[in-house]
Amino acid sequence: LAQVTTLRLGGPARTLVEETDEESLIERIGLADETDEPVLLVGGGSNLVIADDGFDGLVALIRTRGIDVREDGPDGVLVTAQAGENWDDLVARAVSEDWVGIEALSGIPGSVGATPIQNVGAYGQQVADTILSVRAYDRRTRRVGELTNAQCEFSYRDSLFKRDPRRYAVLSVTFRFSVGDLSMPIGYRELAASLGAAIGERTPLQRVRRAVLDLRRGKGMVLDAEDHDTWSAGSFFTNPILDADAAASLPDDAPRFPQPDGRIKTSAAWLIDHAGFAKGYGTERVRLSTKHALALTNRGSATTEQLLDLAREVRDGVEKRFGVRLVNEPVLVGAEL
Numbered sequence: 001l002a003q004v005t006t007l008r009l010g011g012p013a014r015t016l017v018e019e020t021d022e023e024s025l026i027e028r029i030g031l032a033d034e035t036d037e038p039v040l041l042v043g044g045g046s047n048l049v050i051a052d053d054g055f056d057g058l059v060a061l062i063r064t065r066g067i068d069v070r071e072d073g074p075d076g077v078l079v080t081a082q083a084g085e086n087w088d089d090l091v092a093r094a095v096s097e098d099w100v101g102i103e104a105l106s107g108i109p110g111s112v113g114a115t116p117i118q119n120v121g122a123y124g125q126q127v128a129d130t131i132l133s134v135r136a137y138d139r140r141t142r143r144v145g146e147l148t149n150a151q152c153e154f155s156y157r158d159s160l161f162k163r164d165p166r167r168y169a170v171l172s173v174t175f176r177f178s179v180g181d182l183s184m185p186i187g188y189r190e191l192a193a194s195l196g197a198a199i200g201e202r203t204p205l206q207r208v209r210r211a212v213l214d215l216r217r218g219k220g221m222v223l224d225a226e227d228h229d230t231w232s233a234g235s236f237f238t239n240p241i242l243d244a245d246a247a248a249s250l251p252d253d254a255p256r257f258p259q260p261d262g263r264i265k266t267s268a269a270w271l272i273d274h275a276g277f278a279k280g281y282g283t284e285r286v287r288l289s290t291k292h293a294l295a296l297t298n299r300g301s302a303t304t305e306q307l308l309d310l311a312r313e314v315r316d317g318v319e320k321r322f323g324v325r326l327v328n329e330p331v332l333v334g335a336e337l
């Protein structure tokens with residue numbers, strides 16, 4: 001499975017199939033469920049850490065394609081994309097067609113169908129802001145149904161799908177975009193600064209996409225087969241959300257982002273760096289990206305166990321120094337931290 005993950009890690013699958021047809025995908029999953037064969041759905045493999053022992057079950061690569069566009073009133077469009085569509089191709093199309101709302105999510109690897117799983121987000125946007133509904137095969141009821149945005153129970157890097165990973169296969173996602181050539185109000189300081197704009201300002205969609213791609217490349221967050229700093233699963237840890245007391249015990253200069261519920265989000269990258277794990281920390285085989293302390297990278301000949309050892313060392317070091325326990329963002333398959 002190393003061939004289908006961006007970390008280039010993971011042992012063999014019992015069975016590996018590539019599904020370009022939705023009905024055939026549902027049939028395969030149904031058959032596996034009848035015989036209690038474990039199922040792993042894979043899009044772009046960019047948020048997966050698979051054990052060196054591999055996966056003793058059915059691995060289905062979701063490659064269904066198709067995008068349908070309908071008008072929604074004078075200033076909106078409804079866009080339904082099949083799960084196997086490439087996410088960044090959809091963002092590029094949105095920007096060129098003046099569909100507003102996902103421009104800051106440029107450059108995120110993977111498939112459209114995986115974006116609701118962890119409510120993909122970056123630079124002040126998240127997919128939950130534009131997803132109208134998700135069509136999914138429910139393995140419990142053996143039916144295809146449509147979940148509304150509220151039913152998906154989206155929160156920061158989380159959803160119903162992530163919490164109950166064995167239940168749904170996402171088949172397609174419908175987005176509602178407003179139409180215009182200016183972005184959503186810029187909500188992220190670093191992006192605003194690179195655009196020379198104020199927080200809350202709207203700027204042309206193309207400029208936002210270019211600025212985001214530049215920022216991401218500088219951090220090794222755009223896939224590039226030649227650059228080992230991008231042989232990762234993106235951010236390895238989520239940003240901790242702390243209650244007021246825990247946040248107060250952090251050093252004065254730690255980042256603090258107040259949340260609507262009164263809690264405080266801090267920066268996992270800052271904690272890692274200030275616990276003594278600088279960019280590039282690690283061994284010849286696995287190290288923190290030399291461009292971003294939050295990405296754990298395979299330098300070419302790593303094993304999953306070596307990557308997890310580094311993750312444990314970083315997690316434990318941060319906990320010892322700051323009393324905050326980091327939680328992994330990617331999905332671990334057959335492995336534990």
Ligand SMILES: Cc1cc2nc3c(=O)[nH]c(=O)nc-3n(C[C@H](O)[C@H](O)[C@H](O)COP(=O)(O)OP(=O)(O)OC[C@H]3O[C@@H](n4cnc5c(N)ncnc54)[C@H](O)[C@@H]3O)c2cc1C
Nearest residue numbers: 042043044045046047110111113114120121122170233234
């Ligand atoms: C360089 C890099 C940068 C990244 N930057 C970001 C970022 O800025 N923001 C962010 O949020 N994430 C980021 N990520 C993480 C990742 O790209 C996203 O989570 C992405 O949505 C994963 O898509 P995928 O198709 O690769 O999913 P996969 O890795 O194939 O799968 C991830 C999970 O979703 C499940 N899944 C996949 N498809 C389906 C489906 N159709 N139905 C049901 N379950 C499914 C899988 O079983 C697995 O549990 C980054 C990753 C990398 C490598």
